[in-house]
Amino acid sequence: MTPNIQIDFIAVAAAVVACFFFGFIWFTVLFGKAWAIEMGMDPNDKPEPSAMMKSIAINTFGTFLLVWVFAHNIAVWNPTTWGLAPSDMSDGMNIAMAAVWTWLGFFVPVQLSNIAWGKMSWKLFAINSGYHLINLFIIASIITLL
Secondary structure, three states, X not given: OOOOOOOOHHHHHXXXXXXXXXXXXXXXXXXXXXXXXXXXXXXXXOOOXXXXXXXXXHHHHHHXXXXXXXXXXXXXXXXXXHXXXXXXXXXXXXXXXXXXXXXXXXXXXXXXXHHHHHOOOHHHHHXXXXXXXXXXXXXXXXXXXX
């Protein structure tokens, strides 16, 4: 049986844009100062515009990769991709399962490694891990519902 993976490019683009705005709010308004302090930065320092644009470009590319691969992962676990009857799970449950299991299996271990070997604080773990979990919920919601 060959899967029929259909990825909605508009949903991918929308998720990338949503992640950009969510990240801006998370790392400025909500946790910007705490995050900067935990990272060993001065929260009052402003980066040069060229450095900021480079960081935004790199981050946007990374976010695109995350969304693109996550969309494929969500599609592969959908029974209709394999020509089977749709799952009895609601969209909300599918979103939650995709986000939580991906976060738990791929993001939490990396963050724990940073605590074990990179001297990351538990506070920084909470800020970063919380961001990734909510971000995955946003991506899964857009990919699933759009």
